[in-house]
Amino acid sequence: xxxxxxxxxxxxxxxxxxxxxIAAAFDATAAHTAWLISALYLxxxxxxxxxxxxxxxxxxxxxxxxxxxxxxxxxxxxxxxPSLGVLVVARVVxxxxxxxxxxxxxxxxxxxxxxxxxxxxxGVLTALSLSTxxxxxxxxxxxxxxxxxxxxRATFAVNVPLSLACLVLGARVLPRGAVxxxxxxxxxxxxxxxxxxxxxxxxxxxxxVDLRVxxxxxxxxxxxxxxxxxVRELRCREPFVDVRVFAGNVPLLLTYLRAVAAATVSYSFxxxxxxxxxxxxxxxxxxxxxxxxxxxxxxxxxxTLTGRRPEIRAKLLVGAVGQVVVCVLLLFVHPGAAVVxxxxxxxxxxxxxxxxxxAIQNTLYHQADPARIGASAGxxxxxxxxxxxxxSSAGGAAFGASADTHGLHELAVVMLAAAxxxxxxxxxxxxxxxxxxxxxxx
Numbered sequence: 001x002x003x004x005x006x007x008x009x010x011x012x013x014x015x016x017x018x019x020x021x022i023a024a025a026f027d028a029t030a031a032h033t034a035w036l037i038s039a040l041y042l043x044x045x046x047x048x049x050x051x052x053x054x055x056x057x058x059x060x061x062x063x064x065x066x067x068x069x070x071x072x073x074x075x076x077x078x079x080x081x082p083s084l085g086v087l088v089v090a091r092v093v094x095x096x097x098x099x100x101x102x103x104x105x106x107x108x109x110x111x112x113x114x115x116x117x118x119x120x121x122x123g124v125l126t127a128l129s130l131s132t133x134x135x136x137x138x139x140x141x142x143x144x145x146x147x148x149x150x151x152x153r154a155t156f157a158v159n160v161p162l163s164l165a166c167l168v169l170g171a172r173v174l175p176r177g178a179v180x181x182x183x184x185x186x187x188x189x190x191x192x193x194x195x196x197x198x199x200x201x202x203x204x205x206x207x208x209v210d211l212r213v214x215x216x217x218x219x220x221x222x223x224x225x226x227x228x229x230x231v232r233e234l235r236c237r238e239p240f241v242d243v244r245v246f247a248g249n250v251p252l253l254l255t256y257l258r259a260v261a262a263a264t265v266s267y268s269f270x271x272x273x274x275x276x277x278x279x280x281x282x283x284x285x286x287x288x289x290x291x292x293x294x295x296x297x298x299x300x301x302x303x304t305l306t307g308r309r310p311e312i313r314a315k316l317l318v319g320a321v322g323q324v325v326v327c328v329l330l331l332f333v334h335p336g337a338a339v340v341x342x343x344x345x346x347x348x349x350x351x352x353x354x355x356x357x358x359a360i361q362n363t364l365y366h367q368a369d370p371a372r373i374g375a376s377a378g379x380x381x382x383x384x385x386x387x388x389x390x391x392s393s394a395g396g397a398a399f400g401a402s403a404d405t406h407g408l409h410e411l412a413v414v415m416l417a418a419a420x421x422x423x424x425x426x427x428x429x430x431x432x433x434x435x436x437x438x439x440x441x442x
Contacts (some may be wrong), residue, residue: 004101013139034396053105067100072163072439112265129149144289193240196229251431263387275403291301294347296380302354320423322352330412
């Protein structure tokens, strides 16, 4: 379970230090390499709820094996890619392939809990969470090491042995067939809903990648496709995404908005700041990965120290203020900035990184309709991926031929706007006091 679940986070973080070497190899701009980020998140935002639905319908074994096989194929494709376009295709395949690990793990945990009568396998869930966080921590440093040893293609090649290990373990261990609830019926996949969902996200991403008046028709297409998707899902007996989770639940909508804003800041930093460290500051890929380590390391430490405390609103407020401070500090970064100062910025971001993700997930747990908690959690991941796509688009727009300091400052302004929105929504949201009381058992 843990090996399959780490495939997505490792490919999310490892690419950050490979963008500049890839751009140099194919004589591409930072705006072009931004597609390597967007492609994976677009594929994952569509594929995650789709694969999760298929796991519920057919069990984890076939989806896990097909997904991990696709991950290995994407690794080979990336190793041999003759052009940037082929690399983008490899990242799409990678995004689809890595979608299977986490929902398969959650399905197995639920099945095992039902079999043993243990309703809350906290130890297994904690191990699963820590494994994905640990991989995110080592991803940039591992990417820098792989690039130093075998070039940027090694960051794709690492997926081949991981895929083979998943295939061997999955074939030996995973149970065959789906386990349906007693008296339940096998539901059908809402194919029209899937297609409309994909069309909405694709049109939105294509518009965000190149914001021009001439491309406003893409925004209109996203709105039309989104409206058609909502109408379809409201009328469908077995919807792909139950959009009724939004009905009358304004606090939940605010939580989703916070997720988009926080993710925009976080992913802009991980990808944009890392590119600047290599292009604007002149550090090697290995050194850039090491500079980024404190962000994830301190984030894990903060999560560990505060995870059991019930004060959700306070965590969100501190996290929002921390993001604002980091964005302001980025405005003062220059090509001659001391490495210690840059490491300090990365370390400071680790505080909101550790507080925000945990607090948003706990907020959703208390705000969502218990009968629709699965759909609500799935949508939270989609909104987080939307923030990642916004970050990718902002980075592509801010950086032209290279990730220079002027572009970093432009990106910091976008990040500051998102962080300020996060802070204002949190301050104005009175429902968070009720969430605090519920979290404290009051």
